[in-house]
Amino acid sequence: MSQSKPEERLALELSCAICLQLFRDPVALPCGHNYCLGCIQNAASAEDPKSLRRCPECREEYGSPEALPKNFKLSSIVDGFLVFKSIANVQKYHFSNSCQRNVTITYVKSNRSTPVLTTYSYVVVKHINAVYIWQANLCDLEGCLHQLQEAQKCTGEVLSQSSEFLFIQNYLNVEARIRQAANVTIPALPSQESSNAKQLRSILRTDTFRAEMSLLLEYLHGMMNPLDLTFNAATAHPSLLLSSDLKTVKQCAGFKSSAAGDQSERFSTATQVMCTQGFSTGVHMWAVEVGPGCMWSVGLCYKSIPRKGDHSRLGHNTSSWRLQWKSKKLAACYDLANVAVGEGLVMPPKKVEVTLDYEGGTFGFHSSGQGGRRQHLHTFSAVFKDTVYPAFGIHSTSEESWITLLSGA
Template identity: 25%
Template sequence: MASADVRDELNCSVCLNIYTDPVMLSCGHNFCRACIGDVLDSQDQAGVYTCPECRAEFQERPVVYRNRTLNNIAQRLSSTQPMKEDTGIYCTYCDLAVSAVRTCLHCEASLCNKHVDKHSRSVEHVLIEPTQSLENRKCSVHKEVLKYYCKQDETCICASCWIAGAHGGHEVEMINEAAEKVKKKLRTEFEQLKLEKEELQKKATCLHVHRDEVQKHASGGEQKVNLLFSDIGRQMEIIKKQALSNIKSLKKEDSINASKNMQTIKQKTDILSARMGQIEKLCNMTDPIPVIEGLKPKDVGYLDTRDRHTQYDLDDILNLVIVHVQCLDLVGGVTDLRLKHGLHLNEATDILLDVNTASNKVSLSKNLKTASDSKTLSKRPNRRERFHIEQVLGTKAFSSGQHYWEVETSTSPHWIVGLAYASINRTDIGIDGESTIGHNNKSWGFNYIDGYYNATPFKNQYGSHGGYSEIKKLGIYLDYEAGRLSFYKLGDPVRHLATFTATFTEPLYPAFFVHDEGWIRICS
């Protein structure tokens, strides 16, 4: 820790590197001779000179004094630093190939450590990092060192360009100051690219997880299909092959889409990494020219990383198989939708009706499993969550996973069974108002009226609807992550009624509507 502190004390506050030929102002602060020379040059026009460290003012250009002791210490520390990577640029004055540490723009010569110490420190001798390309460091017109940056024309110029040349009267600043501003912009760009890269990496991780889940789910689907057809024989071979082919297509299509997305993300991540590396390199340079050139935007191209969805859905495939099996009358006793077809993972048998949400027009049983339309208004306390129409929610919320439960229903005129967010409107009075299950974007339901039924909202569901009397028992299946809600008529045979597809954004509660002496009962 102590050696690190000493190392910091030997850094020039202008270039932030170890002192090169350190000199001292009368205020006692030290700088590289070339660095303080550039600073004082930039202050010539103002006529007032200040120390970059303590801001002490001098009425005349201050005299600098060489600090021999500090110079010896800096040279010894420099000799103990790790050798820099060979740049391929060698000292002009050495007979042997000795790597250069500085290039003088005035002399157009590269210098090693030994010759830098002996080199002239006058203002016109500008030392920069070793380079073989000097043409772009000097003005093409006046052959003078580029010292200023013209803001109006956005280019580097020499003193003659500013005083008597094409840039006369333009607003300029010292080239080092301009480079620092560019570095600041580059660092901001670097942070933005870093955040974008992190987002891409997160998306890649999600794609990996999604692909693994789909593969696992599809593998389970293959087992279900094999079990379903184990006792049917050759008459069902065509249906079996079709189902397995669809599942194979599901796996293949999802794998291809996931691979494309991951490849796209990798391409853009590589581009971002390359740009970030370039920015880090530019920010570490002391030579301002390549730093300013590095601000020009680099076209990273547009890469589409939108999610791609598969054409098939596993439950659709299984339902198609079930329909074919029932049509051929070869199932023989397959009446339990839950057990035979593996339609759920969690059986929701602990659903109760929430009395705090029940309308005063709805009567609830003591065990909170039955809701019925009541001609007598209950005198429940007013609560913000209570419905004004004949509706009630369940106490259990589903925010993830797959769930299945069953509901017995009356054959009387009107009831609705479904799911709703807690944020559903509670205050509408009319039956077809905003708060009715399925009449808003906060709920989905299966609606039965006088022997006819439909699923609402229509735009997000598929399945049959129309006349189908005597629905005595419903099976409800929810796959939250897949955005799937399905309704089945239970009996012999089991019949698929409707399926909603949506992106669920809030926890879902079982929801029930009863009217005209209708009732529903949650099965235990």
């Protein structure tokens, strides 16, 4: 069945291949596949205890299920998705004009903090129970009213009988219903809707709320689908060597490109390169892997960034932003203003994830470790005025001085 809605496609991507449900306590296998901890334990217990444990999908070997690392990143994304679904259900079911019965509200405690959820999920989780009880009592009251109206109608029909025989016969037929209606308990109902409920209704009806929820969905989808970027060879400094698939860049001592033709886009002072792809709207995420001996810069720039001179370096102008690892220090820089970041970071990040929210004006960096454990490094705030391009620099010439763009597949 085709998944036509973005929510359905995202739910499918966040589902375990064994139980086909959203991940619960996901763990990562060495091959890169993820499963619910309970599902992979059950799958392992069903196999021959003497045989090697293998991934249910690719059949690559792995150790004990209990030793598999938890995928904290994936768990956080699922939490965020559940919060989104909860808020969407509240908007769809609990604030319609008609009363809805037997609707379950799912409360989610997210272990991930996203700017999108900060305002609205707190208000929903704090006040929705009171609003739901108020509406449930209103439904019960309407039921009691209907029951009493039916009893009144039956009583009137009995009393209208002129025949004593028909009066007694009809009375015996409706006596039980009339007694039941007379003894009904009227539920308590607040005289007016609480101010909290009114506040929540007001928030959920705003265009801002709908825009925020759309942004959250786009953000979650972007996190699960990193962009497939490529380096722009026309911008690469002559000392940088690019792989044939334009996914890896390396600086080699003594290497100098012999490329001919237009050199106007090429960096001639700083050993830098831009990507071919640029962004002028939306939320995007990409990831890079860096060599263990590499000193590097990962950043963003406008196409108008200078190509020669010291002011062409990423972060040395108003046209670019960068995060740099150099001399065993991590620093963020914009317009020559350096800020030390990554306090307590002993080893350089091996994988860096970058998230751009163009309209939101943020450009953030996270390091990604084993099991998807993420550490926030730095976030720039800016008002983007033109198309921006991912950009990178290499400041060392050892064999391990390389940067690879990770595929979104």
